Amino acid sequence: MAEVLVFVHILGALSMGFYLFLPVVTSKIANSSAEAQSGSIAMFRTLNRIAQFGLIVQLLTGGYLMTKGNYSIAWMVVVFVLFLAIAAIGGIMGKPLRLALADINENKNITPHIGKIRSLSMILAVCLVVISFFMVFRDII
Secondary structure (H helix, E strand, C coil), X not given: CHHHHHHHHHHHHHHCCXXXXXXXXXXXXXXXCHHHHHHHHHHHHHHHHHHHHHHHHHHHHHHHHHHHCCCCHHHHXXXXXXXXXXXXXXXXXXXXXXXXXXXHHCCCCCHHHHHHHHHHHHHHHHHHHHHHHHXXXXXXX
């Protein structure tokens, strides 16, 4: 049973993998055509929503696996805080994505939204790398 939950937990982590390449891709969007921008932002919104569902899977499977494992309290606190940061920033990023898509449809400038999306995605990428580090090296704390 534990192996199945670890597998599902890893699948949930893979659903958030697009956060790692999002900062690079968003820097290229500003110079694209309106149709390319619209398609890219729509795809980012969908992937962000999938990652949010992946976070629910992470919460459920990770919470169960933590009860069955032998982890330090400090590790659990650090991982939970990073998890909450990823969930919050991913949710916050939904608004600029929605506004950018609306502005593209109205032929408005989306540069301010792209800047917010890029900043939030950089923070998300860093948080994802740090939480992955603590998942692999759980005995470090």
